[in-house]
Amino acid sequence: xxxxxxxxxxxxxxxxxxxxxxxxxxxxxxxxxxxxxxxxxxxxxxxxxxxxxxxxxxxxxxxxxxxxxxxxxxxxxxxxxxxxxxxxxxxxxxxxxxxxxxxxxxxxxxxxxxxxxxxxxxxxxxxxxxxxxxxxxxxxxxxxxxxxxxxxxxxxxxxxxxxxxxxxxxxxxx
Amino acid sequence: xxxxxxxxxxxxxxxxxxxxxxxxxxxxxxxxxxxxxxxxxxxxxxxxxxxxxxxxxxxxxxxxxxxxxxxxxxxxxxxxxxxxxxxxxxxxxxxxxxxxxxxxxxxxxxxxxxxxxxxxxxxxxxxxxxxxxxxxxxxxxxxxxxxxxxxxxxxxxxxxxxxxxxxxxxxxxxxxxxxxxxxxxxxxxxxxxxxxxxxxxxxxxxxxxxxxxxxxxxxxxxxxxxxxxxxxxxxxxxxxxxxxxxxxxxxxxxxxxxxxxxxxxxxxxxxxxxxxxxxxxxxxxxxxxxxxxxxxxxxxxxxxxxxxxxxxxxxxxxxxxxxxxxxxxxxxxxxxxxxxxxxxxxxxxxxxxxxxxxxxxxxxxxxxxxxxxxxxxxxxxxxxxxxxxxxxxxxxxxxxxxxxxxxxxxxxxxxxxxxxxxxxxxxxxxxxxxxxxxxxxxxxxxxxxxxxxxxxxxxxxxxxxxxxxxxxxxxxxxxxxxxxxxxxxxxxxxxxxxxxxxxxxxxxxxxxxxxxxxxxxxxxxxxxxxxxxxxxxxxxxxxxxxxxxxxxxxxxxxxxx
Numbered sequence: 001x002x003x004x005x006x007x008x009x010x011x012x013x014x015x016x017x018x019x020x021x022x023x024x025x026x027x028x029x030x031x032x033x034x035x036x037x038x039x040x041x042x043x044x045x046x047x048x049x050x051x052x053x054x055x056x057x058x059x060x061x062x063x064x065x066x067x068x069x070x071x072x073x074x075x076x077x078x079x080x081x082x083x084x085x086x087x088x089x090x091x092x093x094x095x096x097x098x099x100x101x102x103x104x105x106x107x108x109x110x111x112x113x114x115x116x117x118x119x120x121x122x123x124x125x126x127x128x129x130x131x132x133x134x135x136x137x138x139x140x141x142x143x144x145x146x147x148x149x150x151x152x153x154x155x156x157x158x159x160x161x162x163x164x165x166x167x168x169x170x171x172x173x174x
Numbered sequence: 175x176x177x178x179x180x181x182x183x184x185x186x187x188x189x190x191x192x193x194x195x196x197x198x199x200x201x202x203x204x205x206x207x208x209x210x211x212x213x214x215x216x217x218x219x220x221x222x223x224x225x226x227x228x229x230x231x232x233x234x235x236x237x238x239x240x241x242x243x244x245x246x247x248x249x250x251x252x253x254x255x256x257x258x259x260x261x262x263x264x265x266x267x268x269x270x271x272x273x274x275x276x277x278x279x280x281x282x283x284x285x286x287x288x289x290x291x292x293x294x295x296x297x298x299x300x301x302x303x304x305x306x307x308x309x310x311x312x313x314x315x316x317x318x319x320x321x322x323x324x325x326x327x328x329x330x331x332x333x334x335x336x337x338x339x340x341x342x343x344x345x346x347x348x349x350x351x352x353x354x355x356x357x358x359x360x361x362x363x364x365x366x367x368x369x370x371x372x373x374x375x376x377x378x379x380x381x382x383x384x385x386x387x388x389x390x391x392x393x394x395x396x397x398x399x400x401x402x403x404x405x406x407x408x409x410x411x412x413x414x415x416x417x418x419x420x421x422x423x424x425x426x427x428x429x430x431x432x433x434x435x436x437x438x439x440x441x442x443x444x445x446x447x448x449x450x451x452x453x454x455x456x457x458x459x460x461x462x463x464x465x466x467x468x469x470x471x472x473x474x475x476x477x478x479x480x481x482x483x484x485x486x487x488x489x490x491x492x493x494x495x496x497x498x499x500x501x502x503x504x505x506x507x508x509x510x511x512x513x514x515x516x517x518x519x520x521x522x523x524x525x526x527x528x529x530x531x532x533x534x535x536x537x538x539x540x541x542x543x544x545x546x547x548x549x550x551x552x553x554x555x556x557x558x559x560x561x562x563x564x565x566x567x568x569x570x571x572x573x574x575x576x577x578x579x580x581x582x583x584x585x586x587x588x589x590x591x592x593x594x595x596x597x598x599x600x601x602x603x604x605x606x607x608x609x610x611x612x613x614x615x616x617x618x619x620x621x622x623x624x625x626x627x628x629x630x631x632x633x634x635x636x637x638x639x640x641x642x643x644x645x646x647x648x649x650x651x652x653x654x655x656x657x658x659x660x661x662x663x664x665x666x667x668x669x670x671x672x673x674x675x676x677x678x679x680x681x682x683x684x685x686x687x688x689x690x691x692x693x694x695x696x697x698x699x700x701x702x703x704x705x706x707x708x709x710x711x712x713x714x715x716x717x718x719x720x721x722x723x724x725x726x727x728x729x730x731x732x733x734x735x
Contacts, residue, residue: 003365003399010403014437018411018422025428102419105428112414112422 001150005157008120012161015116016168019109023173029104032173035097042085043166046121049078050159053152061149063142069135075155076132079125086118110169117165120158127151207291208706209276212298214602216273217595219302220266224669226309227261230254232666235659241647251643252326257308259329260349263445264356265305267587271452272297272363274594275391277602279367281697281704282385284376284713289369293362301359304352311348325349328641330442331412333423333434338416346416350409357402364395364402371395376696378715382476383735385695385718386469389476390455393483394448400487401444408437435497439490447486450582453550453590454479454521457543460597461525463693464540465532468719468731471524478517478524485514495563496570504563511561518554522547538612539691542593545620549585553578556631571641574634580627584665592619592672599676600690604702605683611675618668625661629654694719 023032056071090111093099101111131151134140140148194202203211234254237246246254276294280287288294311324325345327335336346371392375384412434414420421427423434462469469475491499491507499507525547534540556578560566569575592615600606633651645651689698699721700709717723717731 003368003395004361006396007361007365007399007403010400011407014404014407014440015411018433018437021430021433022428027428100419101414102421105421108414108420108422108429112411112420116410 001153005153008157009161012113012116012164015109015113016164019113019168019173022105022109026104026106029107030097030099032106032110032169035093035099036170036174037089038170039085039089039166042082043162045078045085046082046162047159049075049082050156052078053155057145057149057152060140060142061145065135065140065142068140068148069132072128072132072135076125076128079121079128083118083121083125086114113165114169117158117161120161124151124155124158127154205295207287207295209280209288209291209294210602210704210706210708212294213273213275213277215302216269216276216298219305220270220273221673223261223265223269223305225673227258227266228666228669230258230261232662234258235662237643238645239656239659241649241652242644246643248643249326252328252641253324255641256325256328256331256349260308260325260353261305262583263329263449264353265301265308267449267583268356268360269301269305270591271394271449272301272360274456274591274598275367275394275452276363278598278697279370279388279391280374281601281700281708282388282695283371283374283379284696284709284715285370285374286708288366289374290366294366297359297362297366299359300362301356304355304359307355308348308352311345311352314344314348330438332438333412333415333431334425336412336416336434337423346412350412354406354409357406360398360402364398367391367395368399376713376715382473383715383718386458386472386475386479387452387455387695390451390458390479393479394451397444397448397451397483397486401441401448403441404437405441405445408434408441411437432497435494436491439493442493443490444486446579446582447482449587451479451483453546453587456590456594456597457525457546459693459695460539460543460593461528463691464535464537464543465529466535467528467532468694468722469524470527471520472718474520475524478520481517482514482521485510485517489514492561492563492566495566508561508563512558515554515558522551522554538607538609538616539593539597541613541616542589542596545616546586546590546593549581549589549623553581553586556581569634571639572634573638573640574631576640577627577630577634580630585623585627589619589623592616595672595676597691598697599679600686601697601702601704603680603683604686605679606686606690607675607679607683611671611678615668615671615675618664618671622661622664622666622668625664626658627661629661630658633658689721692725694722696720699724 052071053075056068056075059065059068059071099107099110101107128151131140131148203215206212231254233246234251237243237251276288279285309324313323323345325331325348327341327346327349331346331349334340371384371388375381381389411420411422415422415424415429421429423429423431425431458469458475489507489511491503492511495504495507556574560569560575560578596607596612633654636650638645638649638651645655686702688701690702691698696709696713696715697704699713713720715723717735719731723730723732
């Protein structure tokens with residue numbers, strides 16, 4: 001998983017570089033300052049989900065499967081709320097501000113970067129769903145803790161990437 | 175290879191007679207997760223594409239052998255150099271090196287298989303499919319009528335030539351998607367190699383007792399993780415531009431073609447180090463055995479290898495000296511490129527020091543290794559020449575550059591690969607290759623290589639640019655190009671002899687036994703070919719040369735390390 005994270009970090013770095021390189025170079029279309037609102041609530045949801053997944057890891061390491069189920073479910077719900085927030089934001093950008101991936105450089109780089117992150121969230125949620133299903137079927141036990149921690153590491157990575165993307169897009173870029 | 179041995183309680187080993195049908199044998203290869211079988215499939219696949227890309231090269235050389243020939247039309251010529259480069263780098267180089275790594279790394283560290291056998295199989299089939307997809311473009315690339323078949327934009331596919339406006343149809347899409355898939359396979363194998371090297375070494379094998387080949391493969395895998403990803407990202411951006419209306423490289427909307435060049439070479443330069451580091455590993459295994467001396471300066475070799483890996487991440491823009499960077503940019507990349515010569519020099523001196531004072535056995539693997547040493551040195555020197563940005567301004571995109579990188583890739587990597595195949599073929603198949611045919615292969619390859627690539631520097635210096643499909647008769651390049659082309663055909667004959675050798679020896683070669691070269695690393699302690707479980711009991715090692723310790727209990731390495 002560490003190897004995968006190294007590779008994925010390199011991919012995200014390239015998209016961040018492209019985003020930063022093209023800031024302010026648009027010849028037309030909406031600019032970040034005009035249309036972006038900082039997604040405080042949804043970011044808090046995603047980042048706090050890291051805390052809840054740590055609680056889940058702790059529970060399964062100590063064999064507390066019932067507690068694990070609860071923390072795991074909360075993590076997933078927070079992830080889904082984040083995705084919902086992204087969807088709402090994109091809807092506003094597309095319908096109201098007329099910003100699409102083909103509008104201008106900002107559109108291209110913004111949707112690519114945030115979209116790449118969101119797709120990683122989706123993949124993470126799907127994997128977490130698989131674990132949830134196995135848990136509900138009673139198949140997950142304390143001895144599986146290491147595998148759960150590997151998946152949790154991926155989730156922490158996704159959250160860390162969001163810290164970077166959030167800073168670059170909503171703080172630096174505006 | 176149709177019979178299986180299996181352990182029975184009590185320690186006896188029974189040999190089952192070969193009774194599998196052809197279909198069962200093929201099925202076992204398709205579903206295998208055994209690193210040895212996957213390694214062999216990688217190697218055979220790569221050798222097939224070596225022949226294909228070699229034919230593409232020969233076609234180009236025929237076209238260039240004299241001025242104003244019409245053997246290939248310009249569009250076909252463009253496709254040839256694009257496909258030759260792309261095939262050689264991704265479908266030959268990466269595949270054969272990952273194949274040898276797959277085969278050797280678990281055996282050399284005393285492990286039963288790679289860390290993630292199913293990921294291993296997935297990576298192979300993904301990369302294999304990618305190769306077929308790339309070549310399908312010859313048939314299926316016609317989007318709009320008359321817009322070409324195979325990709326024709328050079329192996330580095332510079333934007334904005336690759337944008338939809340300038341490359342309608344699907345030729346670029348085949349290139350992009352095939353390489354995306356190949357990249358996924360490469361990243362999978364790289365993760366596998368790192369996990370195997372760091373987690374699955376046998377008892378007693380600390381990292382500093384690990385043979386140099388796994389060290390070099392670990393470094394190369396780390397580089398793969400960091401380097402292939404930028405290519406993946408850039409190709410994703412290209413596809414977004416082509417199909418979703420993005421503007422990453424669309425200069426009219428303010429996008430930048432320069433960005434593609436940076437991203438591509440951030441991938442492209444470490445990529446060539448990914449290709450060369452395993453060759454260093456093979457040299458570090460073969461040269462000591464055939465000099466009858468342990469490798470000189472093992473810790474320095476490890477440090478130099480890792481150092482080369484890191485430095486290579488910071489030299490990429492030496493491919494872009496003429497693109498218009500500031501003089502500070504040019505100076506930085508000149509210096510960083512020169513810097514990478516220092517650890518490389520350390521390695522060359524250590525190899526020489528290993529040979530010095532040894533009792534040299536001049537058999538075919540050693541002949542290839544010695545040629546590698548000389549040729550890689552020369553290639554490195556022309557590289558340092560090119561690293562001086564002012565010099566590069568005269569020679570960028572000339573045949574001097576082509577000669578330089580073929581000197582590294584063919585003179586260095588391919589020669590070392592031939593040596594490695596000769597050295598490890600007995601382990602993989604249980605039979606020795608013919609020494610006589612091997613020598614014919616070596617000498618023809620050497621003569622052909624030098625005829626082609628030594629001479630190729632001269633038209634470059636005289637001003638002959640790359641990617642031209644013909645040239646004027648009054649430039650003075652004609653004779654040299656003819657000799658270069660003849661040399662290419664001599665190399666082709668050499669490769670043909672190699673293929674014949676490999677096929678003939680498989681059926682008629684003398685049996686090899688477990689340790690035909692009197693070597694010292696763990697793979698030689700098990701049968702040839704190894705049983706599916708590799709080692710009957712987990713080996714325990716106390717030094718860098720475990721088999722030397724076993725064969726010379728009165729003078730073990732462990733007393734000195």
